[in-house]
Amino acid sequence: MSADPRAAALGPLRAAAQAQPNIALVKYWGKRDAALNLPVVGSISITLDSLWTRTEVRFVPGSTLDRFSFNGRTHDVEMKRVVACLDLLRQRAGVTWGAEVDSLNNFPTAAGLASSASGFAALVCAGSQALGLELSETERSLLARRCSGSAARSVFGGYVEWARGELADGSDSVARLLLPAAAWPLRVAVAITSTVAKEVGSSEGMRRTTQSSPFQASWIATQEADLTMARNAILAHDFDALALVSEHNCLKMHALALAAQPGLLYWNGATVECMHRVRALRREGVPVFFTVDAGPQLKAVCAPQAIEQVKAVLNGVPGVLDVLDAGLGAGARSISNAELTT
Numbered sequence: 001m002s003a004d005p006r007a008a009a010l011g012p013l014r015a016a017a018q019a020q021p022n023i024a025l026v027k028y029w030g031k032r033d034a035a036l037n038l039p040v041v042g043s044i045s046i047t048l049d050s051l052w053t054r055t056e057v058r059f060v061p062g063s064t065l066d067r068f069s070f071n072g073r074t075h076d077v078e079m080k081r082v083v084a085c086l087d088l089l090r091q092r093a094g095v096t097w098g099a100e101v102d103s104l105n106n107f108p109t110a111a112g113l114a115s116s117a118s119g120f121a122a123l124v125c126a127g128s129q130a131l132g133l134e135l136s137e138t139e140r141s142l143l144a145r146r147c148s149g150s151a152a153r154s155v156f157g158g159y160v161e162w163a164r165g166e167l168a169d170g171s172d173s174v175a176r177l178l179l180p181a182a183a184w185p186l187r188v189a190v191a192i193t194s195t196v197a198k199e200v201g202s203s204e205g206m207r208r209t210t211q212s213s214p215f216q217a218s219w220i221a222t223q224e225a226d227l228t229m230a231r232n233a234i235l236a237h238d239f240d241a242l243a244l245v246s247e248h249n250c251l252k253m254h255a256l257a258l259a260a261q262p263g264l265l266y267w268n269g270a271t272v273e274c275m276h277r278v279r280a281l282r283r284e285g286v287p288v289f290f291t292v293d294a295g296p297q298l299k300a301v302c303a304p305q306a307i308e309q310v311k312a313v314l315n316g317v318p319g320v321l322d323v324l325d326a327g328l329g330a331g332a333r334s335i336s337n338a339e340l341t342t
């Protein structure tokens, strides 16, 4: 044990947390402040249940070194963002100690599966608890947003809205719960169409879009109407309305990004074929709609009774490598040692 008197006064210095990825139905795309991760538009998402990131954080008084392992291996690519996130937590607690961070994902960190959302929500939850910070969910969401925008939403479970906010310091750009998962337990099938890392990451894709897409002004001008329609559909459990606005907003985000210079084309042939199959199912009366993020995977959101049929149809699309499925789940939470290792 360290002789540092602050160590005794603060938290247990070790904690673990779990968070799940979220999928935006009304998308975040574009930053008005890249340093603070302030978005140009608000967004609405659903948090999943069976896919998770579990992260353990140990602060080491006397050390100034950070170590980060992901799925058992040192992970240099994300190290910079992990250190930046730890710095925010250390600043808040008034310490400079190094940290050992071990993170596990139970889902492929393939393009477009929002691993940064669950990853940074779990890191903020575990890191703040290890330092005894006792943050509210709102405070955790604000901190998570600064690490990765979409992580602000994974702090909460179920249906979540992240407000654009107006203030320059970002203190009003935070997520909140719209509806708990159990109130409207939709299901999600994720069609994996590629496991190759995407060529252009989200941060760079957003920067390029904001700077060069001729549709940027209309993206911003029309988002409020989509947010209102999605929010109302969620609160009224109106599947058809949620389907219409979600597909519209997804295609609009991709149209915006496609028109950047050079254009951002996140889909492959199988992604497009999955879109057609989902629409064909809906024409037959199956309650299902699609959404696609900054990658080639297609997410089909459906009523619980439709999940097996939706999975079977997606599995039959040439180029689909696997279909994962999930329900809607809880927000980031602390977990015990036992849960960490099971």
Ligand code: 2P0
Pocket: 023, 024, 026, 027, 028, 029, 037, 043, 116, 117, 147, 148, 149, 150, 151, 202, 203, 292, 293, 294
């Ligand atoms: C979303 N995406 O709303 C949108 C739709 C991808 C497409 O949030 O730079 O990884 O860390 O804030 O959060 C992906 O962006 O980007 C994302 P950063 P993030 O889910």
